[in-house]
Amino acid sequence: MKDESVDGCVNSFKQRQHFSRRVKDVKPSVWVEFTSLAVECKAVNIGPGFPDTPMPRFVAGMLESVARHPERTDWHQYSRSFGYLRLTNALSRLYSSTLGVNVDAQQNVLVTVGAYLSLYYSFMGWLNDGDEVIALDPAFDCYVPQIRMAGGVPVPILLNLSSEPRSSKDYMLNVKAIEEKISNRTKMIVLNNPHNPTGKLFTREKLEKIANVVVRHNLLVIADEVYEWHVYGDKKMIRFASLPDMYSRTITIGSAGKAFSVTGWKLGWSIAPAELLEPLRQIHQNCVFTCPTPIQLTMFSCLTDKVSAEITVTIDAFSDLQQAVAEAFEKELDLMENNPTESYLKKGIKSELSQQRDQMASILRSAGMKPIIPDSCYFMVADFSQLDGPFKIADRNNDPLDFRFVRWMCREKKLAMIPNSFYTGSNKQGNDNFIRVCFFKIFTLDQYISSYDFEMSTDTSTSLQHVSQLCGPKL
Numbered sequence: 001m002k003d004e005s006v007d008g009c010v011n012s013f014k015q016r017q018h019f020s021r022r023v024k025d026v027k028p029s030v031w032v033e034f035t036s037l038a039v040e041c042k043a044v045n046i047g048p049g050f051p052d053t054p055m056p057r058f059v060a061g062m063l064e065s066v067a068r069h070p071e072r073t074d075w076h077q078y079s080r081s082f083g084y085l086r087l088t089n090a091l092s093r094l095y096s097s098t099l100g101v102n103v104d105a106q107q108n109v110l111v112t113v114g115a116y117l118s119l120y121y122s123f124m125g126w127l128n129d130g131d132e133v134i135a136l137d138p139a140f141d142c143y144v145p146q147i148r149m150a151g152g153v154p155v156p157i158l159l160n161l162s163s164e165p166r167s168s169k170d171y172m173l174n175v176k177a178i179e180e181k182i183s184n185r186t187k188m189i190v191l192n193n194p195h196n197p198t199g200k201l202f203t204r205e206k207l208e209k210i211a212n213v214v215v216r217h218n219l220l221v222i223a224d225e226v227y228e229w230h231v232y233g234d235k236k237m238i239r240f241a242s243l244p245d246m247y248s249r250t251i252t253i254g255s256a257g258k259a260f261s262v263t264g265w266k267l268g269w270s271i272a273p274a275e276l277l278e279p280l281r282q283i284h285q286n287c288v289f290t291c292p293t294p295i296q297l298t299m300f301s302c303l304t305d306k307v308s309a310e311i312t313v314t315i316d317a318f319s320d321l322q323q324a325v326a327e328a329f330e331k332e333l334d335l336m337e338n339n340p341t342e343s344y345l346k347k348g349i350k351s352e353l354s355q356q357r358d359q360m361a362s363i364l365r366s367a368g369m370k371p372i373i374p375d376s377c378y379f380m381v382a383d384f385s386q387l388d389g390p391f392k393i394a395d396r397n398n399d400p401l402d403f404r405f406v407r408w409m410c411r412e413k414k415l416a417m418i419p420n421s422f423y424t425g426s427n428k429q430g431n432d433n434f435i436r437v438c439f440f441k442i443f444t445l446d447q448y449i450s451s452y453d454f455e456m457s458t459d460t461s462t463s464l465q466h467v468s469q470l471c472g473p474k475l
Contacts (some may be wrong), residue, residue: 270404
């Protein structure tokens with residue numbers, strides 16, 4: 001029997017209460033729709049940005065070493081609010097080297113629950129209502145809602161794609177366009193390098209031109225560099241804070257999940273002068289307070305190459321998950337300095353992903369698409385405009401073409417991707433012939449091919465023929 005008095009109370013509450021203005025205009029993420037659609041259609045999903053391969057064995061071993069000792073209660077309880085010291089020491093050592101400045105472990109490092117929170121703290125800590133934020137377009141999807149929730153105003157700067165793009169270099173940034181958009185309300189620039197979703201890697205020359213704009217207009221820079229280790233071939237990662245006079249103006253954001261292919265661990269950090277980190281720390285200590293200790297310890301060990309036996313005997317730190325991350329970073333730091341060919345970050349992950357990038361490009365070509373080969377990250381954008389199908393008929397919602405294409409691929413071809421125009425706010429029409437895929441998905445692709453009654457082959461070209469039969473060339 002329906003209780004009308006309860007309904008009356010609920011309706012009365014709804015009439016009197018309203019969402020906070022900070023969130024009322026935030027729309028559900030595209031991930032909600034397309035993840036659900038992939039599950040509903042039992043599709044193989046190459047959209048989300050996480051690996052499908054096992055984590056590095058040495059990282060798993062570090063966490064196992066920590067977990068094997070429940071009697072060490074200090075490894076499994078709260079750790080220092082701003083980051084487990086053994087991990088911040090490892091990060092200090094790493095970024096002092098890569099940035100060319102003295103990064104103090106206690107003053108210049110803040111460990112957060114994923115890079116997401118480093119971004120959120122930066123916007124919430126530095127923006128006032130009406131402050132403008134320069135951001136590239138297309139861009140990582142959380143930037144705009146986070147900026148708006150902090151009271152800021154996102155100001156997009158388009159990355160223009162050349163007419164016959166072959167690689168991510170063909171996404172062009174006009175630095176003059178940045179300067180033209182700057183007003184007396186502009187407070188910061190968000191610079192994502194390596195860039196998601198395009199895989200573009202900015203050159204030193206381009207970054208120096210941006211730095212000149214930053215100095216002229218006295219701006220703060222949020223350098224989202226979580227894909228700093230995913231750079232291919234002879235390309236070189238230039239960290240923005242390493243440029244002359246930029247460390248004092250920059251909050252550098254990194255990620256353990258991206259570095260060690262363990263995105264579910266959700267551990268990130270901000271590196272900056274103490275005065276830039278202060279508002280971030282105030283938010284962190286009153287919202288999250290601390291990060292998982294075992295993960296931090298594991299990352300410390302991976303960076304400095306501490307073996308399990310040493311963990312058992314000498315660690316005087318706090319608890320479990322932060323410890324695991326610290327262990328991982330300690331191992332890597334020693335390898336970078338003494339045996340770089342054995343380093344996962346310097347060598348292993350790049351070699352693995354270069355092969356997967358090339359395989360994904362071949363698969364997309366065989367299906368009739370034109371991939372744009374990325375210089376960095378583990379995402380690839382591809383042009384599907386040469387394909388024909390019912391998705392080209394406008395729907396009643398007048399959704400962009402790439403949304404219709406991705407839905408059709410998911411339902412009819414059982415392959416889930418992400419529409420690239422989702423990442424752009426101001427130029428959807430120019431981006432709706434593209435999809436974005438994650439190529440750190442070798443097992444997922446094999447699953448897609450083998451889910452059909454085709455004989456699998458170790459010969460890549462044969463596997464590509466299978467995919468071509470499944471997907472195209474004329475869809």
